Amino acid sequence: MTVARRLLFAAALPVVLFVGWWVLSADSESFYSPPLSEILTAFGNTWTLAAIKAEVVPSLLRLFAGYLLASIAGVGLGLAIGLNRRLRATLEPVLEFFRAIPPPVLVPVIMLFAGIGDGMKVIVIVFGCVWPILLNTVEGVRAVDSVVLETARSYRVTGTARLTKVILPSAGPQIVTGLRQALSIAIILMVISEMFAASNGLGFTIVQFQRSFAIPEMWSGIILLGLLGFALSLLFRLAEKRVLRWYEGLREAQRRAG
Amino acid sequence: MTSVRRGNPAWLGHPAFLGSAGLAGLLLLIELLPRLGVVDEQYLPPTSAILAALADEAGTGQFWISLKDTLVAWGWGLFIAVAAGVLAGILIGSVPVLRELTASTIEFLRPIPSVALIPLAVLLFGTEIGSTLLLVCYAAFWQVLVQVLYGVADVDPVAYETARSYRFSGWARIRYVLWPTALPYVFTGVRLAASVALILAITAELVIGSPGLGKDIAIAQASQAVPTMYALIVVTGVLGVLINLLARTGERRLLAWHQSVRGEVAV
Amino acid sequence: MLEVKGLKKVYRSGSREVEALRDLTFTVDNGDLVCLVGPSGCGKTTLLRCISGLLEPTSGDVKVNGKAVAGPPPGMAVVFQEYGRSLFPWMSVRDNVELPLKQKKVSKPRRAELVEEALDAVGLTGTETAYPWQLSGGMQQRVAIARAVAYEPETLLMDEPFAAVDAQTRADLEDLVRKLWQRLKVTVLFVTHDIDEAVYLGRRVVMLSSSPTVVQDELVIDLPAERDQLHTRADPRFIELRTRVYEQIQLAKKAAAK
């Protein structure tokens, strides 16, 4: 019963919105907001398996490459900066500055150096989504409980064990927060990088549809993008639940204690 | 990096000094790279050329109008997003049924990249400031909403029961317990939203061509005016730093009682 | 007068059921100071939450001065076990103490008077503008007590209020509670699991059994009204009484184990 109830609650609003859109747009004459039925037809026709292989897969590959690189760079650099007060003080203003530059602005600049290939797109993604990871890692490392650190020290837990068994897990929840923020930014940048200079990809395809006035197809692309973002964030949630099982439990226990 | 040993004067280790040293190092690097021929001056002009271009820009009226346009779009977008996000967050967060009903929809709408809405914004508002506003609001709204939801969920049951046991009215419970608990989260949300809003404002201007700094950057680029382009990029960066600084200061003022701020002061 | 009759509380969460209180009956006369002891987890907090109207009992009655309790009754103040979390960290000490009075629509000058008196009574004059977290643990606990005192309750419920305070501060606070009770003539129900504390403080001690909880025994404490930490605790009669309570509780535990 409870499962059914939860399903009902989860599905209710989306269904209402969907039906609402369908009804409101049913006899839409406007060139730019075609009926939902038309969009769905276009969706079926446009996003065939072949199209997904040709357009979506390259986008996803670039996304994953960029995201992975950003994660490694962000966590690595974040650990170093978080653990070294002086390094932090020196780099903080510079990092703040670079973080504040909107990544799309840098697309042309990065193109100057990295050309127009996949490398450029990956660099754009890395540059944009490394910041939340980096900053959250730094904060997480700084916030490691002093008692935890002293315990580790008094039992002579040092070197790699200190890093992997104490500091990384302790900063874990915050690092994951950064990774989650970075994921949505990475998707945005995937699209933006493909809007500037590309010959395939989801962002490119949407722009092509828009330029060639294939409006239902363009809408179908936007919907696909939404579904993709949703699926990725779902995947992320699953992974997070596994990795941070201890943290969720801890929070739960703390809340129950009240 | 050379390590500063104990014997050296204290100011060598001061954060402000180290920070300035870091910035100065960056400026020097950008000056030297093109001068030494490591990169072509056409792609990356030296610091001096960028600064000169910046000075030129600052002398034109257009620059200030664009700056104003960007800030207006950013400010309004942020304001609308924060107001809507806070209201919706408190409403949804404090009514369990609403929270359950909306959870899946929020999960679906939130990750939709705001840039996917660029075509939509263009259709609705053309290249007017409205397009920028739409994108800015959309992107910033989720940041605030999600944080407020976290905040409302974080209300300490003991504090809440204390309020009940002293017979606080419903409004008083929101005003004196719920809101102060959620406030730090609201601030985090606003801070995140402020930077996202700036990014989106400039992206929209750049991609759509609505008025503002982003459009100027596009024009500078199209005109092959590389130092000017860099100068404008620097302006956006500085703008971002200032906005972040402002948000942090406000946060520190208003949340002096909160753990995170206390912690920062102690360090 | 406070009457508890046949009180039963079963917690239901999902399919799990916990019978916290089985059948509780006892009364507290107006102006009395009753200590409630019982092993950890026997349902003392549950009982207090039922009495204060924060929790609905599964069956049975709670009456305050002849009126059944439904929702927090007027004229009652509760000091929670977790004082640190029951004070509002975003308000100064004064605002914390004053806010319930505002809610009670006490006039402004009277409020100022009450707050000053209460803080004075607990020895906190001069800390009005400090935030709770700027005070030591014992001081925080005294703020929570001051808040209850300023409220001018007829009935004062205190839930293990000193559990987290160091022994020294605890002794001071115990003396404070007795002094306030003697002066203000309120009805006090004091929950603790420290047997010595119960015997030292109370005029009567009600002992609860282990879960499922019933009233195990009652004891009138015939120590002189003037008590002090050093001599009362060394008094042979004191030791006799505490030994009796201790034995009762051990008995209850053994009964539960069977």
Add this chain to the structure above:
Amino acid sequence: MLEVKGLKKVYRSGSREVEALRDLTFTVDNGDLVCLVGPSGCGKTTLLRCISGLLEPTSGDVKVNGKAVAGPPPGMAVVFQEYGRSLFPWMSVRDNVELPLKQKKVSKPRRAELVEEALDAVGLTGTETAYPWQLSGGMQQRVAIARAVAYEPETLLMDEPFAAVDAQTRADLEDLVRKLWQRLKVTVLFVTHDIDEAVYLGRRVVMLSSSPTVVQDELVIDLPAERDQLHTRADPRFIELRTRVYEQIQLAKKAAAK
């Protein structure tokens, strides 16, 4: 043997200076159980952190078996006051106990043995795979003690380990500490501010004065080695001893007030 000679510690933060310890000298023989009492804030934690090498003293010496302490000395285990923060919430109970042994490069089968023994000694068999936050407070504290025990230290430092535990659990843990000490023949330095606890537990009690802190007095506890909660605490000699300690501390406070 543990020797503390002329120990002085001044905290400097900004322009503010706090003299936590002024001049402390005492020794603990190998295999002894010494309790350290003193008013809140007198510097007990500071002293322990100096002894365990986590904090550098401003002047004076700490020697363990004739060797000056610089950094956590081998063969020493510390049980921190905040057990909740000193256990790693991201590790199971077993991993928490095992990690220091790994760092000590104990072989795998021996580790398993030690962990099992230690958990058994504190009565926690069967909780190996649980996370710390899934346990009650008293159980968590016992995990921290098990970790220290499994480490097979020659010296065991415990900093107010029961301050946050309810009275019942506390009594059980006190008995546990005495049992372990008798069985394992370790040197124990036990910090508390509970006078009764110090007298009940210790073979010797060292009393510290209020800040600026010196050794106020020392007392050999000539109670029989076999002690139990009910009878020892009711023993007239016990009451005599605790009254003496109490008076000394009151004296120290008065001296400080002047």
Add this chain to the structure above:
Amino acid sequence: GTSSDSDSAGGDSGTGGVDKVKVGVIPIIDVAPIYLGQKQGFFSKRNIELTMEAGQGGAAIVPGVVSGQFQFGFSNFTSLMIAQTKSVPIKAVAAGVASTGVQGKDFGAVVVKGDSPIKTAAELAGKKISVNTLKNIGDTVTRESVRKAGGDPSKIEFVEMPFPNMPAALDGGQVDAAWVVEPQLTAIKAAGGREIASTFVDAAPNLTVAAYFASTELIAKDADLVTRFTEAINESLTYADANPDAVRAILADYTKIDEKGRAAVVLPKWPVEINKASVETLAKLGEQDGIFSGTPDLAKLLP
């Protein structure tokens, strides 16, 4: 001011008053006449108060015109024909810009690096060429140049890249050739680049590249305004064609091209007449290359 838009779109609101008109333009050299005309008062004397709204390419401008955000827009003919085949309700109202028609001296061309082995347009087959927008006028005309020179146009690999990045891409060898327009064309030539084909000239004699357009709704509702706008534009075009120095001067107002660049760029032609034959050729070429989904109906598109 959305309300003022709908007023002016509604037409006769300005009873003898001034019509507020917004024009969506791409801020490049091509639209210099409209800025010049505004400055010269050609619009205000016809009771038109002009505001220029910059858009990044036709794709951003066409929706604005259709939805009534702008009354007029500027776009190249290929984009307009694409929209037309998708039944977007728009129609050209005046000529925009035209090729100079002179080989080697046009405002758009395919260029290569100075030391490139490519010497003729035929050799472009099988090479990588950058264009600003795929499936648009750039690749159509480049294909035509290759075809005319005897190469196989189907073998060209086009990549999309903004014009400003092309000099660097060419220099860095990321592309073999670039289809560029001014001011990048002059910049590349100054850096030693060689022109391989004057694509607009190859495509058709005196090709009309772009046009000003309006929505059919506006044309039906406010024919008077459209007529006045067309007259003003035509006067501006004529004036610009006759006064190249004024054109170079006005570039400083709405672009950031530096003084040297302004003096050096090759200016296009601004004839008043739309060269129908050239547009038809362009349509045929586009159809041949599969850019349109149907056949553009030029009768509906051209004024």
